[in-house]
Amino acid sequence: MRSLAGLAATVAAASVYLYVLSTHLPPADEHLPPSSLRFPSDLDELRELAEMLKFYKQEHHGYVLLLFCSAYLYKQSFAIPGSSFLNMLAGAIFGPWEGLALACLLTTTGSTFCYLLSSTFGKQHVVRIFPDKVALLQRKVEENRSSLFFFLLFLRFFPMTPNWFLNITCPVLNIPISIFFFSVFIGLIPYNFICVRTGAILSEIHSLDDIFSWATLAQLLAIALAALVPGALIKRYGQTHLKVKDMDGTQYGNRKRQ
Incomplete structure (x- = not known):
């Protein structure tokens, strides 16, 4: 009960902080009312919020950056779905390269916070709620202990297990935080790149003509390569070096010869 109370207090404090930050905005144009600041749930809301924050950023860049980072870390730290929308929002507000740097940094930091929260408050609850999944992942970690970093990279590239579940389970599996940190940072670069771009x-x-411009088509090609090339390399490595058979119904690596 003490661990649950500590976690609840942490969530409550973070929620109050984010609420105060989003409702006490510096003076700005009337086009950005406080009630408009909420997490986007579809592309229309994403586009509307991006336009508002881009306008607001012209005079209050630091505040928008703080607000975005706080909202991103809130979602990642407490394993709340929706990081793809925030990654796209990063690209829309800050541009492709600053947005990518932010997404990679915040994804890694937020996932590490989630790891630490699970280690501090929730290890026993993770095992109690997901006994079979934890047991399966524990077995695969032990089978791939000699290539643990690449095994974790493989799981980030091919999410047989959701990212949020890996974040809360890695402390239970005694995976060192340094290996966890760099596997998240490197393993999610392609995903972050795709979303940010x-x-x-x-x-x-702004029109159909923009969709079929050469610049847009070149960017879409870059996105496709970012998705396919690293994944193909990691998959090839996994087929020869890793044991991930029976994870989520997929079989890779160390297959028996017929």
């Missing part, structure tokens, strides 16, 4: 493209499209 998509957000940047969405913010630039």
Whole structure:
């Protein structure tokens, strides 16, 4: 009960902080009312919020940056779905490269916070709520202990297990935080790149002609390569070096010869 109370207090404090930050905005144009600041749930809300924050950023860049980072870390730390929308929002507000740097940094930091929260408050609850999944992942970690870093990279590239579940389970599996940190940072670069570039493209499209421009098509090609090339390399490595058979119904690596 003490661990649950500590976690609840942490969530409550973070929620109050984010609420105060989002409702006490510095003076700005009337086009940005406080009630408009909420997590986007679809592309229309994403586009609307991006336009508002881009306008607001012209005079209050530091505040928008603080608000975005706080909201991102809130979602990642407490394993709340929706990081793809925030990655796209990063691309729309800050541009493709600053947005990518922010997404990679915040994804890694937020996931590490989630790891620490699970280690401090929730290890026994994770095992109690997900006994079978934890047991399966524990077995696969032990089988791949000699290639643990690449095994974790493989799981980030091919999410047989959701990222949020890996974040809360790694402390239970005694995975060192340094290996966890760098596997998240490197393993999610392609995913972050795809989302951020998509957000940047969405913010630039104002008509059908923009969709079929050479610049847009080149960016879409870059996104496709970012998705396919690293994944193909990691998959090839996994087929020969890793044991991930029976994870989520997929079989890779160390297959028996027929």
